[in-house]
Amino acid sequence: MRRFLIGRPLRTLLALLLVVLGLAGASQAWAQQPADGGVPPLQAPPGGNGNQYQNPSANSQQAQRAPVTPGALQSSAEASTPDTQVRIGDVLFLSLPGEDTFNKTFQVDRRGNLLLPEVGLVQVAGLTIAQAQVKIHDLLVRAFRDVSRFDLALKERRLLVTVLGFARNPGPVELSGDATVQMAINMAGGLAQGAQLDRMQVRRGKEVQIFDYKKYLDTGDPSVLPKLEPLDEIFVPASPLTGNVQVDFDPHTLAAAGDAGDDRTSIKVFGEVNQTGSFAFKPEATIVEYIMRAGGVTRFATTDGIRVVTKGKPQTFSLKDYLDSGDKKLLPEIGPGTTIFVPKELEEIKGGASTIYVMGEVAKPGAFEIKLGVGFLDVLANAGGPTRFANTNEIRILKANGGVENFDLLAYTETKSKRVAPPKLGPGDTIFVPEKQQEEGGSWLKNSPDKVVRIIGAINSPGRYEWNDEMTILDLIAEAGGPADRANTSHIEILPGSKEVGANTAVQIFDLASLVEKGGRLDQLPKLKPGWTISIPTLPQSNGNDNRSSWLQQPAETSIYVLGALRNPGRYAFSKNMHFLDILSAADGPAPSADLENIRITHRRNGNGKPSITKLDLTAYFSSGDDRLLPDVQPGDVIYFPDKSADWLALGKEQTVRVLGSVNKPGRYKFNDTMTLLDLLAEAGGPTADAYQEKIVVVNFARGQDQAETFNLVHFAKTGNFQELPVLRAGDTVYVPNATQSDWQQFISGVRDTVSVLSIFALLGKL
Amino acid sequence: MRVFFRPTLGVVALLSLAGCTEDWPSYGHGGIAELRPIPLKPEAAALNLQLSCFKGLIDRYKASDAAAYSNATLPRAETLSARISREIAGGLLPDARYDMETLKVMVVDLTDAAEMPTDKVDQCAAS
Known part of the structure; x- marks a missing residue:
């Protein structure tokens, strides 16, 4: 041990210097402590100060990082005087210049002792600073030679308290001297889930003080929290909702179950509420607030019979009436421990006069x-x-x-x-x-015949359909799935029911196709009645020839007849909306041998008027494109395409020219006004070799003045004068005489006859 | 000699008469008069003038916008006018007058289609 004889001010200054530079021999001093008979450290104080017990070198380093002086120490602690009482947890700075094991801080442990080198434990808690200095000085005198410059100062006040209960890290914590409950809880890791905030305790000896930590959190009023003293115990109780069995729970579930901390005074809300639970009683709260805190009533709750029991007195509360009127007088009294029950609306058999x-x-x-x-x-x-x-x-x-x-x-x-x-x-x-009729498989017994309309034939869903006067025939057809592919919608037959027999049994015909294509007035649709039947006929297959049995299904009044030289003559379905070319196309057009200039259409008019015949020159239509040439054909009409090779008797005399005499092909030939005699002779194969071509005779069939003319074909061939052609029209006759009928031949014949006669007479004269 | 001369003279006379026994109609003309017109007699010329008037109306129709649309009357009228030309040239004047009435109807139809004044048709008919 070294002894220094230095004045007191110098000692203080030296102490500071030592702290700054670090006391290299401090560890050696601690190592010698047990050998000196001192008390070894029993318990490391919590916090950073504990390190100086376990690692004196670290303490030395800390002293180097934060050099302190007594003045500075005192300024960091609360204002202390020599009369200031030393408390457990206080940090005292002991200065003994020249001694390595001093000139540092010492903390008063939980027993009120200071553990000093060479001296051991010194009870200082409860003493004033001055008393403690004297006491320590007296003890140091025994161990050190010169302690005249010993000094003691209160560096810092620390609180050693214990946090217990529902804290995350319960146990002793060390705080600053002015620390509050909140700081203590934070040092203990904060509150654990399930902590009851409004009934926390501070225990000081046998004294227990309950305080509302929640209220402090709500208001920030520090007066709500008790002032801590050293060795106080802060106890965080568990919420009664956590139960008696330790399980992990969902804090949301816990909160939903209410916030009451006292079963005795909490408000219990249960029944048909969304979140039953116990809620802390608040004097100013009404039943509505408690129901709202319980999540409100469910849809099964009865709102006019809520049971409330306050202080053992039951009463009934009608939430509905309160909400309807807003009268606060209807609100029941709510007191500590009130029970609120929202019953379920009972299903009861009701009956009575109303x-x-x-x-x-x-x-x-x-x-x-x-x-x-x-x-x-x-x-x-x-x-x-x-x-x-x-x-x-x-x-x-x-x-x-x-x-x-x-x-x-x-x-x-x-x-x-x-x-x-x-x-x-x-x-x-x-x-x-009642239950409506099933769409499929419903029993027909559900609807009597006088309430349904039957729809049959080419319809997607034939059957019996319930009829309502608001419906139309279009509704019914749509309900039945619409017409089938081959439905003849232009000839829908409507058969009245049995009630109408005798009055109007005629079958009505409804042309749906025309209505859809051309439009019409819907108020003029056929009026159906229950019990009636609708039949939609089926069109024949692709044409009238492939399935003759289907002809029976096709009404005659909707058919047209196409006969003669066509590719597919037959009986076809036809409507008023179609025209001549439709049916001509349906029959695959005329055959190659068809005489397109002499088509005949018989308008039978289906008994409505006298039949008439129209002649059609289809070639004129094809050459001009004039639709007016096409006749207006109707169902029931007959169209006949003659064949070119037909008997000439079918042609009238006004339509042909007769070619007679010495031609290769004498006969009757069709002739039009664009042709000439030359065309006709060519058509007739030309004159024969013995024809008298100088005297071809043309006989005109004219009105009132029949006349004949001759044509000299030989002369025409020599001159090419077309003006020599005689007039020729249909109905005329052309005669090509034989050469024997020429004037010269006639003369020669006469001479020959005369010579013969004279020769006879001469022979007779000789005899 | 005189006896021989008398019978010979009779035979020649007989043979000469034999060549004059046939009586053929006169030669005709006007068989294609719409293309190869021939000189006409005054009565036929008046009728031909009326036909020319109708043909003029037909040509006016062919020059109008209506000719762009199908009209079977036009080829029929042209064919009928050719027939009438032949009848006039061939001396079939009654038939020509009859067919002229039909042609008038056709020309009226064409005039209506071309939205031309119909009084032109009447003027042609009166010519």
Whole structure:
């Protein structure tokens, strides 16, 4: 041990210097401590100060990093005087110049002792600074030679408290001298989940102080928190909601279960609320607030019979009435420990003088109270309305007096012009909404024949369909899936029912095709009635030839007949909307041998007027394109295409020119006004070798003045004078005489005859 | 000699008469008069003037916008006018007058189609 004899101011200065430079021999001093009979460190103080017990070199380094002086020390602690009492946890700076093991801080441990080198434990807690200095000085005198410059100062006040209960890291914590409860909790790792905030405790000896930490968090008022003293214990209780069994729980679930910290005073809310639980009582809160904290009532809750038990006195609260009126007088008294029960709306059998019943295909069938002014639709709406299976056309009202009324809700909602007011209801009445007929497989017994319309034939879904006067034939056809592919929609037959027999049994014909193509007035559609039958005929297969049996299915009044030289003559379905070229195309056009200039159309008019015949020159149409040439054909007409090789008797004399005499092909030839005699002779094969070509005779068939002319073909061939051609028209006759009929031949013949006669006479004279 | 001369003279006379026994109609003409017109007699010329008037209306129709549309009356009228030309040239005047009435109807149809004044047709008919 070294001894220094230095004055007191110098000692202080030296101490500071030593702290700055570090005391290299400090570790050696601690190592000698046990050998000196001192008390070894029993417990390392929490916090950074604990290191100086375990690692004196670290303590030395810390002293080097943060050199302190007594003045500086005192300025960092609370203002201390010689009368300031030393507390547990206080950090004292002991200065003994020249001694390596001093000139540093020492903390008063939890027992109030200071552990000093060469001296051991010194009880200082409870003493004033001056008393502690004297006490330590007296002890140091025994161990050190010169302690005249010993000094003691309060460097820092520290709080040694213990945090227990629902803290994350419960245990002793060391705080600054002015620390609060919140700082202590933070040092302990914060609060654990499930901590009850409003009933935390500070224990000081046997004294227990309960404080509302939640209130401090809400308000920030530090007066709510108790002032901590050394060795205080902060106890964080668990919420009663955590139960008696340790399980991991969801904090959200815990919060949803309420926030009450005291079962005795908490408000219990249960029943048909979304989050049952116990909630902390608040004097100013009403029942509405507690119900809201419980998440509100469920949709099954009855809002007019909430049970409230306060101080053992039950009462009933109607939330509905309160919300309707806003009268706070209706709110029940809520006190500590009040129980609130929201019961479920009971399903009870209702009945009585003001009850009406709804059953069948409605969303919520049942009994309903009826009041004055409540109508049919009100009741139906309260029953949830008809379901999608409901047959709203035939809602039945079973009256209390035994009568039955029908009501068509569909017609009421759709037809303004024929709207029938809903029936008036009275107590005891029953509304029955029947189930509508199934689309497939429904029993026909569900609908009697006088309520349905039958639709058969070329329809996608033939069958019996329930009829309503609001429907039209178009609705019915659409309901039946529409016409089939080969449906003849231009000739839909409507057969009246049995009720109309004798009055009007005639079958009506409805031309749907014309209506769709050309439009029309929908109010002039055929009026159907229940019990009637609709038949949609089927068109024949691709044409009239391939399936003759199907002709029977095709009415004669919708057929047209195409005969003669066509590729596919036959009987075809035809409508008024079609024209000549349609049927000509349907028959695959004329055959190559067809005489297109002499087509005949017979207009039979189906008994409506006298038949007539039209002649058509189809070549004129093809050459001009004039649609006016095409005749207006109607169902029932007959179109005949003659063949070119037909018998000439079929042609009148005005249509041909007769070629006679010495030609290669004498006969009757068709002739038009664009042709000449030369064309005709060429057509007839030309004159024969013995023809008298100088005298070809043309006989004109004219009005009132028949005349004949001759044509000298030989001369024409020599001169090429077309003016020599005689006039020739259809109906005329051309005669090509034989050469024997020429003048010269006639002369020669006469001479020959004369010579012969004279020769006879001469012979007779000789005899 | 005188006896021989008398019979010979009779035979020659007989043979000469034999060549004059056939009676053929006169030669015709006007068989293609719409293309090869021939001189006409005054009565036929008046009728031909009326036909020319109708042909003028037909030509006006062919020059109008209406000719762009199909009209079977036009080829029929042209064919009929050719027939009438032949009938006039061939001396078939009654038939020509009859067919002229038909042609008038056709020309009226064409005039209507071309939205031309119909009084022109009447003027042609009166010519």
